[in-house]
Amino acid sequence: MxxxxxxxxxxxxxxxxxxxxxxxxxxxxxxxxxxxxxxSSTRTMEVLRWxxxxxxxxxxxxxxxxxMLMTHTAADAAAGVTLDVGFPSAEQAAIVSPEGxxxxxxxxxxxxxxxxxxxxxxxxxxxxxxxxxxxxHADHVLVVGRDVRTNQALSxxxxxxxxxxxxxxxxxxxxxxxxxGPADAMSATQLEVRAPIWDLVGDNRHLIYAITxxxxxxxxxxxxxxxxxxxxxxxGADRTPPTLQETVDRLRIASGSKDLPVVALRHRHTxxxxxxxxxxxxxxxxxxxxxxxxxxxxxxxxxxxxxxSAFNIAWxxxxxVHGWSSTDLLASYEAxxxxxxxxxxxxxxxxxxxxxxxxxxxxxxxxxxxxHLWLRHHRMASTLDLxxxxxxxxxxPDASTTSRATRPDLGGPVPAPVTVVELDPLAAQAFGxxxxxxxxxRPDGVPLPLPPTTTQMEEGHGILAEHPLRTVDAR
Numbered sequence: 001m002x003x004x005x006x007x008x009x010x011x012x013x014x015x016x017x018x019x020x021x022x023x024x025x026x027x028x029x030x031x032x033x034x035x036x037x038x039x040s041s042t043r044t045m046e047v048l049r050w051x052x053x054x055x056x057x058x059x060x061x062x063x064x065x066x067x068m069l070m071t072h073t074a075a076d077a078a079a080g081v082t083l084d085v086g087f088p089s090a091e092q093a094a095i096v097s098p099e100g101x102x103x104x105x106x107x108x109x110x111x112x113x114x115x116x117x118x119x120x121x122x123x124x125x126x127x128x129x130x131x132x133x134x135x136x137h138a139d140h141v142l143v144v145g146r147d148v149r150t151n152q153a154l155s156x157x158x159x160x161x162x163x164x165x166x167x168x169x170x171x172x173x174x175x176x177x178x179x180x181g182p183a184d185a186m187s188a189t190q191l192e193v194r195a196p197i198w199d200l201v202g203d204n205r206h207l208i209y210a211i212t213x214x215x216x217x218x219x220x221x222x223x224x225x226x227x228x229x230x231x232x233x234x235x236g237a238d239r240t241p242p243t244l245q246e247t248v249d250r251l252r253i254a255s256g257s258k259d260l261p262v263v264a265l266r267h268r269h270t271x272x273x274x275x276x277x278x279x280x281x282x283x284x285x286x287x288x289x290x291x292x293x294x295x296x297x298x299x300x301x302x303x304x305x306x307x308x309s310a311f312n313i314a315w316x317x318x319x320x321v322h323g324w325s326s327t328d329l330l331a332s333y334e335a336x337x338x339x340x341x342x343x344x345x346x347x348x349x350x351x352x353x354x355x356x357x358x359x360x361x362x363x364x365x366x367x368x369x370x371x372h373l374w375l376r377h378h379r380m381a382s383t384l385d386l387x388x389x390x391x392x393x394x395x396x397p398d399a400s401t402t403s404r405a406t407r408p409d410l411g412g413p414v415p416a417p418v419t420v421v422e423l424d425p426l427a428a429q430a431f432g433x434x435x436x437x438x439x440x441x442r443p444d445g446v447p448l449p450l451p452p453t454t455t456q457m458e459e460g461h462g463i464l465a466e467h468p469l470r471t472v473d474a475r
Contacts, residue, residue, distance in 0.1 A: 001162050007289025007310040008164035009113035016122040018318035025129035035105035035223035037303035043365045044307045045099035053116045060108035062222045066101050069206040075256025077204035085354050086361030097372050098382035105224040133174040141284045161285045169291035181275035186296045191231040191247045194263040216254030241269040272296050274345050280334035293341035298353035301344040309337045315443045326411030369445030390417035395438040396428035403438040
């Protein structure tokens with residue numbers, strides 16, 4: 001695993017749950033202290049729940065409404081206008097998920113994952129590793145690099161390589177994979193500060209504040225640690241970026257307090273791209289996270305797209321390692337994730353890309369996973385809580401013995417283990433399987449195809465003969 005950002009840490013934690021040994025190579029000598037992204041989506045929190053880390057992440061979050069407040073200044077928050085930015089409220093999330101989105105800074109998310117990995121013997125984190133190239137062989141991959149402290153040459157051999165080494169991915173460059181899309185879609189200045197802005201907004205706590213004051217226009221985002229904030233300015237590529245003092249002065253105007261005490265932590269100018277890799281990998285090497293796709297901050301989908309992609313490739317790779325599937329399963333990684341990554345990339349290029357309803361954004365966030373239901377006969381667990389490392393078969397109370405014994409056939413030498421979950425009649429009806437039905441589900445909650453019986457195939461041919469299919473354009 002190359003890269004110990006959130007995507008790399010999550011992929012390593014997923015593989016560790018399967019007992020797969022992982023060498024996690026990271027250039028940085030210590031964990032990040034940069035807040036960067038500040039939101040974990042509903043689906044990200046579901047994956048963290050599957051790993052047993054959601055509570056630790058929740059403890060590090062800010063309690064806010066997952067909305068944008070458009071306001072003249074922070075001090076005028078009581079008169080601001082609330083706008084949806086694609087994240088469900090706590091009440092909405094409770095209907096569709098056992099989890100909900102959180103306002104949590106990226107460094108706090110990484111710290112929770114690192115704490116989790118410290119308890120896993122399967123993962124060895126090797127810091128100071130600057131990867132330069134990967135050399136592919138028929139039965140293994142050689143990762144070549146150097147120690148950033150001593151400049152000593154390093155190499156390590158692995159059966160597979162997952163690269164989550166960021167927008168300048170050395171692994172992607174070594175593979176010769178190009179990025180498609182604008183590399184400088186947005187030019188921005190970000191100021192990270194410690195300041196008592198919560199005192200100014202009072203009870204009007206939101207995920208993001210869109211400041212409309214002409215001399216302080218920008219975005220204010222809470223970033224944890226009690227009083228840490230990010231002030232972001234989209235200044236355009238043609239304008240000279242402001243100095244630190246100019247940005248601090250603008251922040252004070254944006255806050256509505258000319259005497260606001262400000263401790264500036266970091267001030268940087270960035271050009272932000274919205275790109276997607278021409279390929280997400282080949283053979284034994286795969287790209288994930290920002291190495292595969294990057295977006296602008298609009299919509300808050302960057303980290304969450306990275307996390308979903310990392311989970312997708314990690315569990316599939318674990319199935320292949322254990323022999324539960326052939327390597328054909330790995331081809332579905334790009335097929336499934338590219339469409340979501342491209343959707344989020346285009347959304348981030350839209351000047352109004354932050355403004356989406358929760359119902360619209362949840363389609364991309366939750367993907368095709370099964371429905372969440374609380375199951376009374378399973379100690380009030382969610383259907384998502386019952387998904388394990390293998391496959392899960394949800395069956396109605398009258399499902400046949402044959403249905404209960406179905407195993408996924410994905411071409412591996414060993415069938416994937418299956419956990420059978422019997423639903424009570426009401427849950428079976430609500431879940432859509434009925435009293436005698438069943439559904440086989442992957443670890444990520446997406447249904448697996450079931451092989452049809454001879455009777456079903458004969459009946460299907462008869463129905464098609466009598467009722468030819470027609471195509472409907474639902475766009």
